[in-house]
Structure formats: structure tokens, C-alpha cells
Amino acid sequence: MEAKQISGGICAPQGFTAAGIHSGLRKNKDRKDLAMIKSSVSCSAAAVYTQNKVYGAPITVTRRNLADHQAQAVICNSGNAYTCLADGVELATKMCDLAADALGLRREDIIVASTGVIGMPFDIQPIADHVGQLAAQLSADGGHDAATAIMTTDTVPKEIAVEFTLGGRPCRIGAIAKGSGMIHPNMATMLSFITTDAAISPQMLDRSLREVVQDTYNMISVDGDTSTNDMVAIMANGLAGNPEIVVQDSDYQQFTAALRQIATVMARKIAGDGEGATRLLECTVCGAPDLQTARRVAKSVITSSLTKAAIFGADANWGRVLCAIGYTEGDFAVDRIAVSFSSPKGCIEVCRNGAGIAFSEEKAKEILLESEIHINIDMGLGAASATAWGCDLTYDYVKINGDYRT
Amino acid sequence: MEAKQISGGICAPQGFTAAGIHSGLRKNKDRKDLAMIKSSVSCSAAAVYTQNKVYGAPITVTRRNLADHQAQAVICNSGNAYTCLADGVELATKMCDLAADALGLRREDIIVASTGVIGMPFDIQPIADHVGQLAAQLSADGGHDAATAIMTTDTVPKEIAVEFTLGGRPCRIGAIAKGSGMIHPNMATMLSFITTDAAISPQMLDRSLREVVQDTYNMISVDGDTSTNDMVAIMANGLAGNPEIVVQDSDYQQFTAALRQIATVMARKIAGDGEGATRLLECTVCGAPDLQTARRVAKSVITSSLTKAAIFGADANWGRVLCAIGYTEGDFAVDRIAVSFSSPKGCIEVCRNGAGIAFSEEKAKEILLESEIHINIDMGLGAASATAWGCDLTYDYVKINGDYRT
Numbered sequence: 001m002e003a004k005q006i007s008g009g010i011c012a013p014q015g016f017t018a019a020g021i022h023s024g025l026r027k028n029k030d031r032k033d034l035a036m037i038k039s040s041v042s043c044s045a046a047a048v049y050t051q052n053k054v055y056g057a058p059i060t061v062t063r064r065n066l067a068d069h070q071a072q073a074v075i076c077n078s079g080n081a082y083t084c085l086a087d088g089v090e091l092a093t094k095m096c097d098l099a100a101d102a103l104g105l106r107r108e109d110i111i112v113a114s115t116g117v118i119g120m121p122f123d124i125q126p127i128a129d130h131v132g133q134l135a136a137q138l139s140a141d142g143g144h145d146a147a148t149a150i151m152t153t154d155t156v157p158k159e160i161a162v163e164f165t166l167g168g169r170p171c172r173i174g175a176i177a178k179g180s181g182m183i184h185p186n187m188a189t190m191l192s193f194i195t196t197d198a199a200i201s202p203q204m205l206d207r208s209l210r211e212v213v214q215d216t217y218n219m220i221s222v223d224g225d226t227s228t229n230d231m232v233a234i235m236a237n238g239l240a241g242n243p244e245i246v247v248q249d250s251d252y253q254q255f256t257a258a259l260r261q262i263a264t265v266m267a268r269k270i271a272g273d274g275e276g277a278t279r280l281l282e283c284t285v286c287g288a289p290d291l292q293t294a295r296r297v298a299k300s301v302i303t304s305s306l307t308k309a310a311i312f313g314a315d316a317n318w319g320r321v322l323c324a325i326g327y328t329e330g331d332f333a334v335d336r337i338a339v340s341f342s343s344p345k346g347c348i349e350v351c352r353n354g355a356g357i358a359f360s361e362e363k364a365k366e367i368l369l370e371s372e373i374h375i376n377i378d379m380g381l382g383a384a385s386a387t388a389w390g391c392d393l394t395y396d397y398v399k400i401n402g403d404y405r406t
Numbered sequence: 407m408e409a410k411q412i413s414g415g416i417c418a419p420q421g422f423t424a425a426g427i428h429s430g431l432r433k434n435k436d437r438k439d440l441a442m443i444k445s446s447v448s449c450s451a452a453a454v455y456t457q458n459k460v461y462g463a464p465i466t467v468t469r470r471n472l473a474d475h476q477a478q479a480v481i482c483n484s485g486n487a488y489t490c491l492a493d494g495v496e497l498a499t500k501m502c503d504l505a506a507d508a509l510g511l512r513r514e515d516i517i518v519a520s521t522g523v524i525g526m527p528f529d530i531q532p533i534a535d536h537v538g539q540l541a542a543q544l545s546a547d548g549g550h551d552a553a554t555a556i557m558t559t560d561t562v563p564k565e566i567a568v569e570f571t572l573g574g575r576p577c578r579i580g581a582i583a584k585g586s587g588m589i590h591p592n593m594a595t596m597l598s599f600i601t602t603d604a605a606i607s608p609q610m611l612d613r614s615l616r617e618v619v620q621d622t623y624n625m626i627s628v629d630g631d632t633s634t635n636d637m638v639a640i641m642a643n644g645l646a647g648n649p650e651i652v653v654q655d656s657d658y659q660q661f662t663a664a665l666r667q668i669a670t671v672m673a674r675k676i677a678g679d680g681e682g683a684t685r686l687l688e689c690t691v692c693g694a695p696d697l698q699t700a701r702r703v704a705k706s707v708i709t710s711s712l713t714k715a716a717i718f719g720a721d722a723n724w725g726r727v728l729c730a731i732g733y734t735e736g737d738f739a740v741d742r743i744a745v746s747f748s749s750p751k752g753c754i755e756v757c758r759n760g761a762g763i764a765f766s767e768e769k770a771k772e773i774l775l776e777s778e779i780h781i782n783i784d785m786g787l788g789a790a791s792a793t794a795w796g797c798d799l800t801y802d803y804v805k806i807n808g809d810y811r812t
Contacts, residue, residue, distance in 0.1 A: 052733045054731060084757065182712055225730065226733040309804055309807030323524060323633065327458045398800060401715030
């Protein structure tokens with residue numbers, strides 16, 4: 001059963017407050033650039049990070065701070081990633097100090113993250129000047145502001161919360177996330193912060209997060225570029241009062257299902273709001289010989305520039321889908337593949353047994369003009385399946401990235 | 407010493423004739439769509455093919471025909487790849503029969519290739535109707551027409567020839583090639599046909615081709631999509647009268663150097679004429695720990711959508727270069743990396759020891775506005791180096807591929 005969607009985002013779980021302000025890191029005064037999330041009590045915490053060998057200083061510092069699997073607050077800025085700077089780690093540590101001082105916490109209890117341009121000199125003064133104001137604004141209504149403050153080229157803030165029951169007690173999970181370029185997570189992902197009031201041990205929290213990330217945040221791609229600053233962090237403060245989850249029992253399964261629900265929504269939101277995107281692309285692969293192949297094929301299709309451009313043009317150019325399946329890593333047969341496109345306007349099969357079949361181009365065009373397009377692939381080889389999310393490749397992607405820094 | 411560039415393209419080597427005509431496969435009568443190359447005598451032949459598991463029927467048939475390492479002619483059409491069709495192999499075999507009959511050769515001596523849309527029904531009648539005319543037009547002046555007839559979204563035909571000396575005898579190598587989308591060769595590549603009058607055994611020819619392809623055709627990318635129909639084929643007819651190359655001696659080295667020269671020019675031409683491209687991008691990696699890492703890093707950088715879009719915008723966004731280096735497969739240190747951009751307008755260093763350094767944005771912009779941009783990377787780790795070629799990502803790439811089939 002799906003957990004019930006509720007309002008409140010990351011502040012929906014008990015004990016969490018959040019805020020987002022304009023500190024001056026961005027020149028545009030209408031753009032928030034600094035976010036904070038705080039729990040009233042210490043939390044179990046877990047995180048996954050980018051696999052890029054070039055990674056941001058905040059990744060180094062957060063990894064160090066989470067060594068004890070405990071955290072109580074997040075500070076995150078947008079507008080400057082302060083990555084590839086000689087003094088990056090110093091700056092990230094200083095950010096933790098500033099947040100810790102403002103909140104009366106230890107610096108080791110802070111999760112620090114950043115997003116923005118890589119390699120630009122970073123002036124921390126605006127943060128030093130405004131962290132007190134940020135802390136003062138923390139409130140149970142602040143989740144939306146925090147979601148807004150971490151945006152870069154995102155066109156909409158991304159947040160969600162759900163409620164479900166564990167041991168008779170209502171529990172909540174909330175999340176915010178940001179994309180929307182340099183999105184091709186690899187065993188970790190873009191920025192997303194998740195809060196929950198469920199009681200769960202750090203070990204189970206870590207396991208649950210890793211399990212879910214593989215099928216959600218890691219199954220999206222906007223442009224094939226794995227960011228240097230990807231991070232998904234979760235904090236669980238236990239205030240729901242459920243019996244603490246300490247083994248992989250049915251409560252763990254239920255918690256993980258709710259977390260998966262949250263993460264799937266966030267992943268879809270990030271993909272659909274990819275830079276310049278006009279269409280959300282969902283590729284489902286079934287009949288795969290194994291899970292790894294299913295995931296790889298789904299991701300290969302939604303990453304293909306040619307497929308993405310065809311979807312932008314509402315062109316049922318299924319040959320490009322076959323091509324992307326064919327260059328996927330791994331050894332598998334391609335002579336049983338069936339492909340169909342679907343949307344709220346209907347479903348149309350375009351390929352069977354690896355070869356084209358006659359179809360109405362008009363009907364296909366009608367289906368592909370919708371804002372959410374599904375590419376359904378049956379490999380005809382086994383029972384494994386996977387889903388990946390992407391977006392179309394548009395003029396605006398080029399425009400946004402042809403002159404991002406100015 | 408570089409081999410001397412000469413005119414004549416694929417017909418520069420003795421004994422080769424070529425032709426290119428409009429047969430009617432394309433609707434536009436001004437577009438040639440069928441090419442033929444013929445040697446007056448039987449040739450040693452070798453080829454490399456796409457590694458895509460979905461591959462065109464002509465690949466299947468050419469592979470079969472070259473099992474005896476002999477060939478005497480090439481037939482290649484553009485406009486329809488007849489790939490992913492139930493009757494593809496039958497059609498490709500028929501094309502060989504048509505060419506063989508028109509030329510008085512055995513069908514096993516024909517190299518057949520195709521390029522164009524995948525999965526569209528293919529009517530072979532225009533070829534049957536015009537193959538006689540095509541054969542009749544074969545001439546020593548026909549190389550350019552053949553180069554034109556294999557074009558798809560290419561904006562210019564691509565051809566080259568060089569002359570060098572083996573055993574006191576002048577030898578020549580000529581080549582044509584086509585891009586310009588779905589270009590991300592993987593141990594094989596887009597279409598290119600190479601002719602030579604050098605005498606070389608099939609075994610040495612195959613070795614030389616494979617050696618060269620790795621550093622040239624396989625080091626380019628336009629869009630990360632490995633085509634289903636990639637093929638590079640070479641025919642050597644021995645008419646130069648040099649002592650046949652049968653071992654890896656100095657003649658072999660000299661032949662391979664000339665072939666590398668040819669292949670490098672073709673690779674650069676294909677990359678520079680990538681779909682929608684306004685700039686050729688050359689990335690040279692030195693100081694790499696090993697050759698594989700050097701190649702991977704160079705290719706990762708020129709494949710990155712974000713780097714390509716930045717180059718389109720003449721934006722010295724070197725953080726994206728670092729990001730692409732960082733997500734390259736393999737385990738290596740990134741703290742000694744130096745990066746510079748150069749063009750005929752000068753050279754500017756932007757990153758040293760993995761961190762940004764102050765530079766003039768104005769000067770960088772001036773450099774990046776040129777039509778050929780070099781990204782120079784020194785990894786500071788070893789002695790291996792490699793070069794890869796790509797192009798910028800532009801509005802026109804999206805335009806071309808958003809509605810390619812109509």
C-alpha cells in the first residue's frame with residue numbers, strides 16, 4: 001500500500017524545522033541561496049555521495065562528520081560549488097562552524113553541501129553575516145524556502161512528504177531535492193535531503209537509503225555528466241515513537257517502501273525538470289536476463305542524445321532506441337526486443353522481435369506530444385525489470401549551458 | 407616524416423576508380439545516394455565494425471564476404487540504413503549480387519555498407535535500376551562523387567590522399583568518410599573506405615588498420631551514440647609494385663604511419679563536421695599513468711555535453727572539464743591536473759594542481775571563439791598520452807535530430 005502523501009515537505013516529520021534565505025552569494029536579490037534544516041534532537045544519519053573522482057570539499061567534510069552516523073542539521077548553499085579550490089575543505093569546515101555556532105551544536109553534527117559553478121573563488125563572508133538570521137528563521141513552515149534556496153537552474157522547487165504507520169505510530173518522511181544539469185548520478189546523486197521522525201538505527205537507515213537510491217536517484221540522467229557535488233542525506237530523529245527499527249523486519253520493509261515512494265517522486269521531478277526539458281521520459285525495461293542488464297538498458301536509452309532529441313521533436317524514431325539498447329554494456333540477444341511508446345494519449349507498438357512493424361505516424365506523434373512519455377521495452381529474455389527517468393534534449397539545454405557562468 | 411598530401415582521394419592509388427550517383431533512394435534529386443569503388447585487380451582487404459549489438463545487415467554480409475580477406479569493390483548507399491528489418495540480410499546480399507553482376511565480379515568480392523535511418527522499409531528497386539549506370543560511370547575522377555554519395559547530415563564531403571615511398575616505389579593511400587551524427591565509435595567506427603596501391607598481406611593490413619583505428623576513428627565522438635552501421639574498410643591492390651609487406655618491418659611502420667596520417671585527418675574532419683557543430687574540439691591528455699587512462703580521459707572530456715555546450719558558448723568553464731575527467735572510468739589521482747585552452751589566438755592556463763588559477767576571461771573568450779579549440783590536460787602522473795576529437799553542442803544539433811526523419 002502506498003504511503004499517504006501529506007503537506008509540509010521536510011518539516012512534515014516531527015521535530016524538523018527549516019529555512020531558506022538570500023545571503024548575498026548570488027547577485028540577484030530575489031534568489032535565495034542558503035538553506036538550513038534542523039532537528040530538535042540528534043538523528044541517525046546516512047548519506048551517499050558522487051562517485052566522481054573530482055568531488056566537492058563539502059563531500060569530504062560531510063563524510064568526515066557522518067563517521068559517527070549522527071547529525072542534527074544541514075547547511076547548503078547554491079550559486080557556488082566551491083569545488084576545485086585550494087582552500088575548499090577549509091571553507092566547508094568553516095561553514096560547519098558557522099552553522100554549529102548559530103545553532104548551539106557541535107560542528108560534527110552538521111551536514112554541509114553546495115551546488116553551483118565549479119572552481120570559482122568563494123567568499124564565505126555573506127554566509128558568516130547571515131547564518132544567524134538563517135537560524136532565527138528556522139520554522140516548521142520553512143521547508144519550501146529551503147527547497148527554493150538550493151535551486152540552481154531548476155525551474156521549480158522539489159519537495160514531498162508521506163505518512164505511514166510503524167508499530168501503530170504514525171511516521172513521516174519528507175524530502176527536498178534539486179537538479180537540474182550535470183545529472184547522471186553514479187551510485188550517488190544530485191542534492192537531496194530527506195528527513196524522518198521514524199526511529200531507525202543508523203545501520204538500517206544506511207541500508208535502506210542505499211537500497212532505494214539504486215532504483216531511484218541513480219536511475220535518472222539529464223545529460224550524462226556525473227556531478228562533483230552529488231549528495232543524498234537522510235536524518236531520522238525517532239520522534240514518531242515507533243519501536244526502533246534495528247533489523248530487516250516488516251517495519252524495515254515498510255519504511256523502505258515509503259522511502260522508495262519519496263525517492264521515486266523526487267527522481268521523476270528532477271528528470272522532468274532537467275535543464276531545458278519539455279518532456280519527462282520514463283523508460284521501463286522488462287524481460288531482461290538480469291537486474292543489472294535491465295538497469296543498464298533503461299539508463300542507456302534515456303541517456304542517448306539522439307533518442308532525447310527525437311522525443312523533443314515528438315518523432316517516433318525507434319531505431320535510435322534500438323541503437324541505444326545495442327550499445328549497452330553486456331552480452332545479450334537483441335532479436336526478441338519489442339518496443340512501444342505510450343502516454344495519456346495511448347500506446348503504440350513500433351518494434352517486435354528486433355524489427356520494425358507498421359504503425360501510424362500520426363498516432364505516434366499524438367502520443368509523443370504529451371508532457372510525459374513512456375518508452376516500454378520488453379527484451380524477451382528473462383524476468384528482470386527496471387525503470388529509468390530522463391528528459392528531452394532541447395534548444396534550451398544548449399542555451400542554458402552555452403553561457404551558464406555569465 | 408609526414409607523407410605528402412596529394413589530390414585524387416580514393417582514386418589516387420593506382421587501379422582504383424569510383425562513382426557516386428542519385429539512384430532515387432533519396433527523394434531529393436540533387437542528393438547523390440549510391441557510391442561505388444572498384445579496384446582493377448583483386449585486393450587484400452580488412453575492416454573493423456561497430457561493436458553495437460544491434461548492427462546493420464550490411465555488417466553481417468561484409469563480415470562474411472571478407473572471411474577470405476579479399477575484395478575488389480565497395481557498394482554503399484545513404485538515406486536508409488536498412489537496419490532492424492526482418493529482410494535486411496537478404497537485401498544486403500541482393501545489393502552485393504547487383505554490384506557483382508554489374509562489375510563482372512563474384513558477390514564475395516563486394517564490401518557492402520549503408521547509412522541512414524534505422525528501421526525504415528527499404529526498396530532496393532532504385533539500386534537495381536541504376537547499378538549499371540553507376541558501374542558505367544566508374545572513373546579515376548569519381549572519388550569526390552563517391553564521397554558525396556555517402557553523406558547524410560554531413561555538410562561537406564570528406565576525402566584525402568597521401569603519397570610515400572616503400573622499397574623505392576611510390577605508394578598511395580586514399581580515403582573517404584562520412585559522419586556526422588550517431589558518432590561515438592567503439593572499437594570500430596562510422597563509414598570510411600580506404601584504398602591503397604601498396605602491396606601488403608591481408609594479415610599485416612588487418613593489423614595496421616586495427617592499430618590505427620584505435621588512435622583515430624575510435625577517438626572521436628559527436629554525441630555518444632555508437633551507430634549500428636559503423637564500418638572502416640581498406641583495400642590494398644598492390645599495384646604500386648613495392649615488395650609486399652608480410653612482417654612488421656620498417657616498411658610496415660612506414661605504411662602504418664601514412665595510414666595513421668590519413669585516418670587522423672578523416673577523424674578530425676568527421677568530428678569538425680559533427681551534426682550542428684561550429685567548432686572542432688581537440689583534447690590532448692599527457693602525463694597519464696597509462697595509455698588506456700589517457701584515451702578514456704580524452705574521450706570523456708570531448709563527450710561531455712556540458713563541456714561541449716560551454717565550448718559552443720566560448721565559455722572557459724574548466725570546472726566541467728575537471729568534472730568529466732573525474733567521472734572517467736579508472737582509479738587515478740586528480741590533484742596534479744593542469745588544464746589549458748588554446749587556439750590560433752593563443753593559450754591560457756586555467757587550472758593547476760587540480761585547482762583553479764586566476765586568468766583573463768577576456769583572453770579566454772578570444773581563444774575560444776576560434777573554430778578549432780584545443781583542451782590540453784596534463785595529469786602529472788606518468789608518461790602516457792592520447793588525443794580525442796569532438797565538437798561543440800549547438801542548437802542545430804537539436805534541430806537536426808529533433809526532426810530527422812521528416
